[in-house]
Amino acid sequence: MVGAVLGPEWARALFCFLLVVPSLGFVRAPFSRWTRGEVIMIDPASGTFTLREGASRKVMTIHWSSETRFWVEPFAKKDRGAIFENTDLHGGEVVRVMFKKKAKENNATRIIRLPAVVREK
Numbered sequence: 153m154v155g156a157v158l159g160p161e162w163a164r165a166l167f168c169f170l171l172v173v174p175s176l177g178f179v180r181a182p183f184s185r186w187t188r189g190e191v192i193m194i195d196p197a198s199g200t201f202t203l204r205e206g207a208s209r210k211v212m213t214i215h216w217s218s219e220t221r222f223w224v225e226p227f228a229k230k231d232r233g234a235i236f237e238n239t240d241l242h243g244g245e246v247v248r249v250m251f252k253k254k255a256k257e258n259n260a261t262r263i264i265r266l267p268a269v270v271r272e273k
Contacts, residue, residue, distance in 0.1 A: 187203070199238075
């Protein structure tokens with residue numbers, strides 16, 4: 153049908169394009185996802201922590217690496233926030249996490265500790 157409208161060369165090019173694009177890899181690439189919840193348990197030796205999601209109350213294990221950025225969300229609008237170390241992460245804190253699922257593991261790219269005012273909402 154496309155060949156009748158555009159000609160056989162266009163139909164062949166369109167067929168090849170549709171055949172090649174799904175196999176390029178970006179279709180299966182892991183996309184980042186945000187979640188928010190309470191830190192339940194931390195294991196600094198293995199670089200993991202357990203998070204209870206706020207809305208669903210689902211428990212998930214998240215891994216961090218040397219590339220993970222730890223950040224404290226600012227309290228006031230003019231405050232710029234601050235960087236913190238992974239050793240400063242404690243149980244009971246409310247965090248927002250950006251992670252990618254790779255090989256059935258949740259790998260964190262950003263961990264943002266929320267201020268106390270946001271935690272109470």
